[in-house]
Amino acid sequence: MNMLLQKDREFMLPARATFIAASLLVALLFNGLPWSGVWLTLRPDMVALVLLYWCTHKPHRVGIGIAWGIGILADVADASLFGQHALAYTLLAFGGIVLHRRVQMFNLQQQTLQVFLLLLASYAAYAAVHWQVQGRFAWGFMLASATSALMWVPLTLLLQSLRRPRGNSERL
């Protein structure tokens, strides 16, 4: 019971709008770093992860609409077709919101698997669009969903620690 309460508290931590916006911007920045070669294929998609984090932790603050908007920005930054990232992130946000209760029940390691499946689904949508337009299925995108899922634990820990109010951690 105590365990459960503590976990719930983790999910109930307050989040300011500026913090949410800043985390998404930093994620866009991370994706825009000059990756190349194998690293480009393996690059964890931070924007997807941060979106998923907010969709599962604050489903009423960050929803499908915001995910779509961020997707459009990602499309411009990546010079991909308009709507390609937007579609993938829309699906991802939907999955995150529908499953947010379920994700909250698990601990971090178990969450990784759930997150991996969600990412895989959204990347499949991305790759399907790519396949329709370019005529070739890019399996490389699937690898990226695995590396992204591996980043879930560190990212969650980081964002949680940033959200925790400073100074009164003993009282909690």
Add this chain to the structure above:
Amino acid sequence: MDHTGSVKFFNRGPSPIVRLVFFSLLSLLLLFIDSRHQYLESTRSILSTLIYPLQKLTALPPILWDEADDFFTTHNRLLHDNEELRAQHAADAAQALQLQGLQAENVQLRTLLDMRERLKVPMQLAEVLYAERDPSRQKLLLNLGQAKVADGQAVLDSSGVVGQVTRVLPMLSEVTLITDKDHEVPVQVLRNGLRVILFGSGNPNELELRYAPVTADIQEGDMLVTSGIDGTYPPGLPVAKISHIERDPAYPFARVQCAPATGVNNQRWLFVLSSLDKLPPRPESGAEASSLKGKRSAKAPK
């Protein structure tokens, strides 16, 4: 008062499913428009201006890294580099001497032949901001925007052709590399002037020379330079070197692989050539021309 529906205590707008369907359809619509038409380029320009500061910021870590690297360069390496550069310089100086002689000779020959001198095309320096995500498409984004570059301008580095500008945004421009799958360059074999077309393969270290007959006079190690007949690339720029030839008499064409003359994607600074003069329009083909003439002559008697 009768309540037919269930009471809603919290109004949170449409349900997730409705939103999912709405935004997915919106995305698909955008995808359709963007892949078939050009209507969205201005929207893209506006949004790209919005995220330009972000992109500028992302180019910072590599610059800092380079600077730190410069700072910690060892004495030994400097000495080594110095020696190498000296040797290179000596070799270059000898070649430069020859070059002057050849240039003078060339000028004489050209004036003799009454040919117009080749234009010196002005060029500008551009910095590579980042490469595109999609590994199957070979594209780069440069930091020069609308004001300085135009669609179709050629992009070079110090040792040869890198690609051409294919999309211009307010602050950035997109370059398609010669190794991109959808990119072709008309080239000439330097040794004998044979004209061929070089296709990108989607692999950064490989180009393909297609439609060269099995009996064509090409050898491994031949240098390929631009022929300039496309009006995009000025003539005489090195593009690639033939690395492997497979002649199988069962096929009409030889399989020829080439390696790009430049490390196509390991440069941070590139040159963008200003546009070349427009080529004269293509003459009408024989059949069309005659049918047009026919029409005109038929109308004339009226």
